Amino acid sequence: MKRTKAIQPKPFPKAVVVFLMCVTPIATGTAYSASIYGRVVDALGQPVSNANVHYHQFAEFRKDASGKVVQVSPGHAGVVKVGSDGSFRADALSAGTYQICAVGTEGQHMSGCAWEPVPSVPLTADQTIEVKPLKLYRVGTLAIRVIDSRDSIILPDRFGNISTPERRFFVGVVGPSGAYQAARLARVAAGEKTYEVNVPEEQEVQLFVDSGLRIRGVSGELVTSGARSLKAVTSAERLTEIVLRVD
Amino acid sequence: MAFRDPDGASDIAVTNLLINDALSGASACYIAFVRASGLVLLVNDAGDAGGTPAGTFVLPGSGSATNSQCTVSGIGSSFNQNGGVLTLSLNISFSSSFSGNKVLYVAASDGSATSTGWQRLGVYGVSPIPTGSPMPVSMAPARPIGIGPVPVSFAVRHASTASRVVTVLMNEWLSATSACYFGYHEPSNTLVLYDNGTWHSLLLNGSGSVESQFCRVYGLGSSWTATGLAGILRVNIELKAPPAENQLVWVSASDSGGSSSWQTLGTWMTGNVTSKLELNLSAMPIDLYTTSGSGALISGCTSAQTVRQCIQKLFQVNPSVQNNWRSQGVTGVRFFFTLAGGYHSTPFDSAGNVSAAWASNLQLLFSDLRSYGITTITPTPVLDTWSGPPAMVIPRTVETCGVTKTLNFVPWLPYGLDTIQGFPDRTCDNQSYQLAARTPSDIFWGWDRFFNLIDTVLNKAQTERVSVNAFDYYQETNMTDFTVMARFIYDYNPGGFSTDVLGVLRSKMVSNGYPAAQIIPSANIPPSPTPATGNCSSYYGDSALLLTLVSQLAAVAGPWASFGVPPHHTDFGSLRCYQSSDTSPSPSLMVSTPVYHSPATATDIHSQKVYPTNAETEQYSTSFHNSIWSYLAYRGLTSNVVVFGETNPVDCDVWNPSNATAFVNGYRFSTLHSNASNRVYMRPWHRTEVGFACNLSPHVVNPPFNPLTF
Numbered sequence: 001m002k003r004t005k006a007i008q009p010k011p012f013p014k015a016v017v018v019f020l021m022c023v024t025p026i027a028t029g030t031a032y033s034a035s036i037y038g039r040v041v042d043a044l045g046q047p048v049s050n051a052n053v054h055y056h057q058f059a060e061f062r063k064d065a066s067g068k069v070v071q072v073s074p075g076h077a078g079v080v081k082v083g084s085d086g087s088f089r090a091d092a093l094s095a096g097t098y099q100i101c102a103v104g105t106e107g108q109h110m111s112g113c114a115w116e117p118v119p120s121v122p123l124t125a126d127q128t129i130e131v132k133p134l135k136l137y138r139v140g141t142l143a144i145r146v147i148d149s150r151d152s153i154i155l156p157d158r159f160g161n162i163s164t165p166e167r168r169f170f171v172g173v174v175g176p177s178g179a180y181q182a183a184r185l186a187r188v189a190a191g192e193k194t195y196e197v198n199v200p201e202e203q204e205v206q207l208f209v210d211s212g213l214r215i216r217g218v219s220g221e222l223v224t225s226g227a228r229s230l231k232a233v234t235s236a237e238r239l240t241e242i243v244l245r246v247d
Numbered sequence: 248m249a250f251r252d253p254d255g256a257s258d259i260a261v262t263n264l265l266i267n268d269a270l271s272g273a274s275a276c277y278i279a280f281v282r283a284s285g286l287v288l289l290v291n292d293a294g295d296a297g298g299t300p301a302g303t304f305v306l307p308g309s310g311s312a313t314n315s316q317c318t319v320s321g322i323g324s325s326f327n328q329n330g331g332v333l334t335l336s337l338n339i340s341f342s343s344s345f346s347g348n349k350v351l352y353v354a355a356s357d358g359s360a361t362s363t364g365w366q367r368l369g370v371y372g373v374s375p376i377p378t379g380s381p382m383p384v385s386m387a388p389a390r391p392i393g394i395g396p397v398p399v400s401f402a403v404r405h406a407s408t409a410s411r412v413v414t415v416l417m418n419e420w421l422s423a424t425s426a427c428y429f430g431y432h433e434p435s436n437t438l439v440l441y442d443n444g445t446w447h448s449l450l451l452n453g454s455g456s457v458e459s460q461f462c463r464v465y466g467l468g469s470s471w472t473a474t475g476l477a478g479i480l481r482v483n484i485e486l487k488a489p490p491a492e493n494q495l496v497w498v499s500a501s502d503s504g505g506s507s508s509w510q511t512l513g514t515w516m517t518g519n520v521t522s523k524l525e526l527n528l529s530a531m532p533i534d535l536y537t538t539s540g541s542g543a544l545i546s547g548c549t550s551a552q553t554v555r556q557c558i559q560k561l562f563q564v565n566p567s568v569q570n571n572w573r574s575q576g577v578t579g580v581r582f583f584f585t586l587a588g589g590y591h592s593t594p595f596d597s598a599g600n601v602s603a604a605w606a607s608n609l610q611l612l613f614s615d616l617r618s619y620g621i622t623t624i625t626p627t628p629v630l631d632t633w634s635g636p637p638a639m640v641i642p643r644t645v646e647t648c649g650v651t652k653t654l655n656f657v658p659w660l661p662y663g664l665d666t667i668q669g670f671p672d673r674t675c676d677n678q679s680y681q682l683a684a685r686t687p688s689d690i691f692w693g694w695d696r697f698f699n700l701i702d703t704v705l706n707k708a709q710t711e712r713v714s715v716n717a718f719d720y721y722q723e724t725n726m727t728d729f730t731v732m733a734r735f736i737y738d739y740n741p742g743g744f745s746t747d748v749l750g751v752l753r754s755k756m757v758s759n760g761y762p763a764a765q766i767i768p769s770a771n772i773p774p775s776p777t778p779a780t781g782n783c784s785s786y787y788g789d790s791a792l793l794l795t796l797v798s799q800l801a802a803v804a805g806p807w808a809s810f811g812v813p814p815h816h817t818d819f820g821s822l823r824c825y826q827s828s829d830t831s832p833s834p835s836l837m838v839s840t841p842v843y844h845s846p847a848t849a850t851d852i853h854s855q856k857v858y859p860t861n862a863e864t865e866q867y868s869t870s871f872h873n874s875i876w877s878y879l880a881y882r883g884l885t886s887n888v889v890v891f892g893e894t895n896p897v898d899c900d901v902w903n904p905s906n907a908t909a910f911v912n913g914y915r916f917s918t919l920h921s922n923a924s925n926r927v928y929m930r931p932w933h934r935t936e937v938g939f940a941c942n943l944s945p946h947v948v949n950p951p952f953n954p955l956t957f
Contacts, residue, residue, distance in 0.1 A: 054830070054836070055831070056676065056832045058676070059728050061670060064900070066939075069725065075812075099676035099836075111836060113836050114836055116682075117648040117649030119647075119650040119674050156804075159882055159883030160800075160845070165843070165845055170806040182806035
């Protein structure tokens with residue numbers, strides 16, 4: 001990420017800083033004198049309001065005399081609300097490495113941090129930097145309907161155990177960057193199960209199936225045979241449905 | 248009698264029962280049973296098992312066989328097979344001349360002629376039992392199991408109330424050598440314990456203890472009560488180390504009226520009992536295991552020894568070696584081995600195959616440990632940079648998480664390391680698991696090498712019949728803050744071939760005869776809350792002390808769960824606590840591995856927390872171990888083996904015997920101890936390498952790591 005060291009940052013009077021949690025001073029005793037600012041945009045680069053920016057300072061570790069990794073600081077986290085022009089600013093930050101992500105409304109948006117690589121930002125004391133525009137994608141729901149007429153699929157119990165692991169079935173999508181998103185089981189009806197996953201609009205994704213069962217696509221092609229495989233699908237649009245069938 | 252065979256009861260060929268005063272077939276009631284045919288064979292009076300039997304018959308049936316000692320009848324006898332267990336019931340009556348307290352020796356062999364050897368499994372009083380006074384009468388319980396402490400009551404009948412003495416000896420044979428041997432003298436109300444030529448005395452006033460190399464006797468729980476000529480000596484006994492064989496218990500009584508003979512009154516069932524005390528031995532110089540002078544590498548040994556001879560010194564029970572680990576109850580060993588010669592361990596040859604010489608040395612180590620009574624091993628590959636020489640740490644400028652960055656790479660890791668602090672790449676935080684740079688193909692060895700190596704280690708362990716208990720294949724992982732570590736669960740490679748690392752490792756466990764889900768990385772040590780009792784729930788609902796442990800569980804669960812830094816707020820100075828208003832980082836920013844695995848059946852987390860006062864250390868320990876039990880119950884993992892490591896029992900780093908005792912006591916007060924102590928293993932840490940070792944080897948681990956307290 002290209003990073004701008006802004007000695008005199010532009011003012012962002014419309015940005016409202018909201019700390020949703022008490023930020024506990026960290027063990028390093030670093031002064032809270034650094035700032036970050038930037039904009040939140042959609043896939044087309046247009047500003048997005050009505051969103052939050054989550055920042056997360058990495059926990060710090062050191063190796064002790066025996067080489068064991070010991071936590072020095074848990075880091076801390078906070079949220080700022082995005083202004084109507086898509087701008088945000090977070091002040092009074094301590095030095096450290098930060099992950100900064102835009103988060104919108106659940107079910108309507110997907111953070112760029114969940115869909116593409118968003119590198120962390122090192123921040124030194126007294127530094128004010130502008131981060132690259134943070135992406136916030138509008139999402140559609142991709143439904144994956146699995147015809148399972150013999151109820152071959154066995155779902156995990158509440159502890160995550162599957163009595164016959166070969167009969168597991170999990171599915172998710174892989175975006176262009178390689179990011180994987182697991183689909184959740186949305187509905188179970190007689191002979192079929194429907195999984196759903198939110199996918200950014202106008203993104204081509206691939207299915208990632210994990211199952212010991214033989215799974216076929218709608219035209220009969222084998223999606224997986226005793227293991228797992230990838231299957232390309234068309235661009236995601238709102239309420240797109242893919243049908244799979246268990247042999 | 249029940250006989251278990253992991254290959255199934257049908258694999259059992261012959262079982263034997265020998266009833267006699269001692270392990271001799273002559274003048275014994277010595278019975279063999281051939282499972283396949285149901286044949287019962289009674290050996291002749293001479294004890295010639297290969298000669299003409301005294302009699303035979305077949306089960307089921309109404310036949311019988313008789314010798315001078317006993318009669319075995321088909322009526323009332325039976326056998327059945329259920330899974331891996333063969334149960335045999337024999338209807339035996341004894342001749343009047345064959346009387347007194349007799350020992351039951353039992354053995355079995357399988358189709359490959361592998362034998363259990365004779366096991367002392369009990370004592371049976373054949374009527375008429377000895378009369379007269381003074382005389383030992385009974386022992387309760389007659390078959391203590393484990394190593395104690397167990398209050399055992401010895402009932403005696405005296406001829407006089409003057410000068411009464413009761414003497415007890417526990418051993419495989421009637422010998423004071425290597426025995427737990429003590430006597431009680433009523434006039435002085437004193438118990439004396441024999442210890443390699445000297446006697447230690449203990450006034451029986453309800454407190455204090457005495458110990459020998461083999462056992463301890465506690466004043467608390469010990470007493471003498473007498474009513475007329477009858478007396479009961481109650482002794483709270485603990486075996487310091489579980490002997491490899493079950494122990495017989497002989498008792499004699501004396502008073503002014505005379506002395507009794509020794510009477511066998513019970514069997515202390517210690518054979519094959521795992522003490523649950525293991526030792527964490529840091530790096531093992533496997534390349535030099537038999538090399539002259541290599542003993543000098545280990546603190547406490549010398550250049551006059553090889554590493555192998557040093558291992559013998561440290562583990563083989565020998566009264567002349569002070570603090571011998573096996574004598575202290577250690578029955579398991581964990582050690583590291585480097586992958587590229589970092590510390591005298593070079594498992595691969597120039598072609599990348601597992602070196603035959605290295606594998607041979609490893610097998611020799613396992614064989615030696617097994618012969619010294621070490622039944623469990625945990626060999627952990629070193630995945631840190633010191634696994635090889637510094638030249639193998641290669642800086643390379645790569646694209647990681649969308650930026651160009653220089654990282655350090657080593658051939659055995661599928662990801663890069665920060666060039667300054669050396670930690671795994673976390674350039675894009677939680678997404679690093681998926682999107683951080685992979686080790687360039689010209690550097691990364693690939694997974695097959697790793698799999699072949701683990702397969703070889705397991706194969707050698709199986710060959711030498713040592714157990715693998717909670718195989719920690721990656722030391723102290725933290726998949727919360729360093730999600731790339733989850734590539735050791737499932738190496739997701741969106742641009743190429745993904746590898747189900749845990750899945751393959753589990754298959755290696757199975758193919759080598761070990762339980763699949765007993766292989767799992769250990770979790771990194773928890774943070775230090777202030778105060779020591781500080782605790783809260785994390786995003787997952789378990790204790791925030793266990794965040795790294797639960798993250799690992801989530802990484803194993805695949806699409807069913809997510810891991811990485813969860814939403815939290817910081818409390819107690821270091822804990823990442825959660826309440827419903829916590830939104831940052833968002834759950835949507837956590838990641839999943841795309842492949843499901845069932846939860847591991849072992850839980851391995853390391854802890855080495857010390858607070859300024861022992862009271863705080865104990866409080867923390869109780870809180871931590873309570874949290875483990877809550878986690879196991881919450882996750883349906885209450886049958887898991889639980890392993891703790893890294894707590895040093897001696898003066899080293901932040902540890903000393905006092906705070907280590909506080910840590911152990913904290914565990915003893917925990918719900919984990921009260922609910923699952925039979926599945927909890929302690930692996931105190933000890934560095935053996937000269938230059939790094941705090942103490943000479945062998946050192947004192949017990950106390951405070953007394954196996955009986957686990």
